[in-house]
Amino acid sequence: MTASIRERNQVVERTLVLDDEELAAIRRPYLDQLEEEPDGPDRWRCAVGPFDHYVRTLDVEPGEADGGRRRVTERIEFALAIPIWGVLFRWIVARTMLRRDATVATDPEAMAEAPWWSPPDRLDARASRMVARLCTLSMITGYLGTVITQTITFAADQFDASKSAQGTTLAAARSGVLLSLMLMVIADRRGRQRLMVVCAVGGILAAGAGALSPNLAFLGTTQFLSRSFSTALTLLIAVVAAEEMPKGARAYAASVIAMTGALGAGGAVLLLPVADLDPNGWRIIYLAPLLAMPFFVRIASRVPESRRFVRPHARVTMAGHRGRLALLGASTFFGVLFLAPASQFQNDFLRDDHGFTALGITIFTICTNTPAGIGIVVGGRLADVRGRRVVGAIGTFGGALLLASAYHVSGPWLWLAWVCGSIVAAMTVPALAVYGPELFPTALRGRANGIITLTGVVGGAIGLSVAGRLGDHYGSLGPGLTMLAAGPMVVAILVLTLYPETAHMELEELNPEDAAFTTSSVSL
Structure with missing residues (x-):
């Protein structure tokens, strides 16, 4: 076999020498990461798949080659339907096409063997x-969601604020979810798309205003507004992803969205060394998103309204859904009770207890958090293929245990505990994040997820306040965070005992109101 890839033209060619049985197999439509359909003699096009353009042709040389076999040239022209990120996938998709085994790729069960990088x-x-x-938009939510976490210790130094004051400011910033909830109620009534643009603009402008802060209270106020919009945008991204993805790819979508969100958060981390250059250096990190605002507004404006919102759906109330709401709300409360202070006091802990500079914090954060991508990918894959509950419980329990231990060790053990804790905890992102959008009908999906996030903010506010006060009392954050690690243990128990399994189920199966309404509308 000979093969070539012409990346500029997105053309893949390979020459094969096949017997009659193998030739018959390669003449069947492929059913792997796309579904082909005939488009003429020895020509196929994409019926369903992630392509804007796809044509496969065969050139079968007349006569026989070696031992009764024929020489066949397979040529594929394609253009991926992956804006912005397509360059990362073009080569790997082309390589996968070159390695196709026709006897497998034409088998309806081939999707069970999907490559690790693709959705099941x-x-x-x-x-x-x-x-x-949505992945692109998640970058700005990741940045806006972490900017105060990365800079609070430097702002507190300039304003001579205590750990308790920092905890109060962080809690106040997180209380912006009250406005987020109002925005999500509007999204359930008016649609998701236009609010995405509003939230992107509002979050960036409010964050930029934080650069003018004369004190910690003003910074907390601007972050209240910025986090309101960025949290609403995060929820809208999750809701739209769930409403658009097929049943076997919702956790996959959650995982790649989480990874690009982490990439955006990494942008704030990379800028952190400027905080060491001048007492006012941390303010630059709040101004940076203003430069990217036109780009993100353009992306948000190109996201269409979700199909499930446009489709006729039932107008329902919370009655009958309060059990699910209470379950997810309690889980979020107990989880964030620990995760909020564990993440938001990280820089303060590294700086005060271990003498890290801003550059040192940047290096530590990148080195220990980047491997979390492994947990996100593995967790998303397992959650879609094997189910959500066990993956979520292991990630919640193991991640909390490892991250809490990191606040009691130093040297290489500090780095190791944080790396392992980040990887294990990251498995919960795709496994459990999908439950909020999955377990509520279209008319309640935004509002319900806003309420769930509100319970998380309450838990986070309590956790931040308790951790800050215990940190002042003990002179170290470790004891308080160890106590708060009981929260994720409760979550693991709830997931294993009360959570339903939602993998491989359509949203209409999980929410019969939408299915019944759609069916009745069609029959009318």
Whole structure:
């Protein structure tokens, strides 16, 4: 076999020498990461798959080659329906095409052997474009969501504020979810798309205003507004992803969105060394998103309204859904009770207890958090293929145990505990984050997830306040965070005993109101 890839033209060619049985196999439509359909003699096009353009042709030389076998040239022209991120996938998709085994790729069960980097379920072009744009938007939510976490210790130094004052400021910033909840109620009534643009603009402008802060209270106020919009945008991204993805790819979408969100958060981390250059250096980190605002507004404006919102759906109330709401709300409360202070006091802990500089914190954060991508990928894959509950419980329990231990060790053990804790805890992101959008009907999906996030903010506020006060009392954050680690233990128990399994189920199966309404609308 000979093969070539022409990346500029997105053309893949390979020459094969096949017997009659192998030739018959390669003449069947492929059913792997796309579904082909005939488009003429020895020509196929994409019926369903993540491509804007796809044509496969065969050139079968007449006569026989070696031992009764024929020489066949397979040529594929394609353009991925992956805006912005397509360059990262073009080469690996082309390599996968070159390595196709026709006897497998034409088997309907081939999707069970999907490559590790692809969703277990097949995406169409619209879903592929949608998840790519949502991933891009998640970068700005990641940045806006972590900027105060990274800079609070430097701002507190300039304003001569205590750990308790820092905890109060962080809690006040997180209380912006009250405005987020109002925005999500509007999203359930008016739609998701236009609010994405509003939230992107509002979050960036409010964050930029934080650069003018004369004190910690003003910074907390601007962050209240910025976090309101960025939290609402995060929720909208999760809701739209769930409403657009096929049933076997919702956790996959959550995982790649989480990874790009972490990439955005990494942008704030990379800028952190400027805080060491001048007492006012931390303010630059709040101004940086203003430069990217036109780009993110353009991306948000290109996200279409979700298909499930546009489709006729039932107008329902919370009655009958309060049990699910209480379950997810309690889980979020107890989880964030620990995770909020564990993440938001990290820089203060590294700086005060271990003498890290801003550059040292940046290096530590990148080195210990980047491997979390392993947990996100593995967790998303397992959650879609094997189910959510066990993956979520292991990630919650193990991640909390490891991250809490990191506040009691130093030297190499500090780095190791944080790396392992980040990887294990990251498994919960795709495994459990999908439950909020999955367990509520379309008319309640935004509001319910806003309420769940509100319970998390309450838990985070309590956790931050308790951790800050115990940190002042003990002179170290370790004892308080160890006590708060009981919260994720409760979550693991709830997940294993009360959570339903939602993998491989359509949203209408999980929310019969939407299915019944859609069916009745069609029959009318």
